Amino acid sequence: xxxxxxxxxxxxxxxxxxxxxxxxxxxxxxxxxxxxxxxxxxxxxxxxxxxxxxxxxxxxxxxxxxxxxxxxxxxxxxxxxxxxxxxxxxxxxxx
Numbered sequence: 001x002x003x004x005x006x007x008x009x010x011x012x013x014x015x016x017x018x019x020x021x022x023x024x025x026x027x028x029x030x031x032x033x034x035x036x037x038x039x040x041x042x043x044x045x046x047x048x049x050x051x052x053x054x055x056x057x058x059x060x061x062x063x064x065x066x067x068x069x070x071x072x073x074x075x076x077x078x079x080x081x082x083x084x085x086x087x088x089x090x091x092x093x094x095x
Contacts, residue, residue, distance in 0.1 A: 002091065010086040018078025025070055033062040 029035055034050050039061060042050040049059035
């Protein structure tokens with residue numbers, strides 16, 4: 001029964017850490033260099049597009065170079081946290 005408890009606890013920790021990493025990246029906007037919201041705000045303000053640097057105007061959303069790797073990062077964080085939890089919960093052998 002102890003192994004089942006350890007597996008459940010490890011799964012819960014893995015989901016929590018992976019979901020937390022995903023939420024943090026979504027909150028920071030790691031998927032976009034120029035997001036659709038930024039372009040919409042700029043167009044609502046009367047500009048042609050979002051000015052990311054002096055002299056450069058983006059009229060389309062630009063995805064980040066690491067956007068395709070983010071799900072693997074979240075998965076890796078979750079698996080690492082789950083494995084660490086599973087190893088730390090096992091019974092210690094008496095010396």
